[in-house]
Amino acid sequence: MSGDDYSIDAKLVIDYQSGNKMAMAQLVKRWHKTFCNKAYWIVKDKHVAKDIAQDSWKTIIEKVNDLNNPKTFASWSLRIVCNKSFDWIKKNKRTKERLETIQVNNETEELLEKDEREQLLSHLLEAINALPNHQQMVVKLFYTEAYSLKDISRTLHISEGTAKSRLYHAREKLKTILKNRTHEK
Known part of the structure; x- marks a missing residue:
């Protein structure tokens, strides 16, 4: 990038700071x-x-x-993009690791082989994705992000009772979905 480009950006930033919204x-x-x-280069999506x-x-x-x-402006704004990209990668890694650590009860786990465990995890993810969005959010926040019901209610701007109810109904639907899949075999 040439010095002229930096000057153009600087002028636009100053114009915006002075109240000219068109500069942004x-x-x-x-x-x-x-x-x-830049974000694609980091996250590959x-x-x-x-x-x-x-x-x-x-x-x-x-x-x-x-x-x-x-x-x-150039380096400052690109740093923001990079930081947000790296944050996304970290968050996705944590979410994936937490979902992978959900374990079935000890008796079932002993019977399942590696392929069956992977298939169960896949079914669980599919079942979660089949839930309505409002229930998916509560399940993901509660199980993958380890949010409390109080934190979920604040984050989603709902009452704590609503968060609890959504989590309960989501669990019931997941039980039904997963139970039906085991009976289909």
Whole structure:
């Protein structure tokens, strides 16, 4: 990137900080594709990369007024994109590890071979994905993120009783779905 590019970015940042909202539109036009490409380079998923770029813009818009040296916009904003990309990778790794550690009761586990365990995990993930979105969120927050019912209620802006009810109904549906699959064999 040339010095002129840094000057253009710096001028747009200063214009935005001075109240010209169109300056941000120009920054988005100049940088959005680069953000998507950088995020894709890290996460290797086109759709996730677009989401990360969008989320990065939210953070940039919130914090750009605190940027003291507008000429550093490029490195500052790309650092935000990279950090959000790495955060996504860490979160996905934790979620995957937690789902893999869900164990069936000891008696069943002794009977299951490795392939059957993998198949059960696959069925469990399919069953969770078959739940309505509001129940999926509660199950994922409770089991994979280890949120308490109070934390879930605050995060989803619902009452603690609603969170508890959704978790209960999700468990019941999962039992039914998984029980039906074992009877299909």
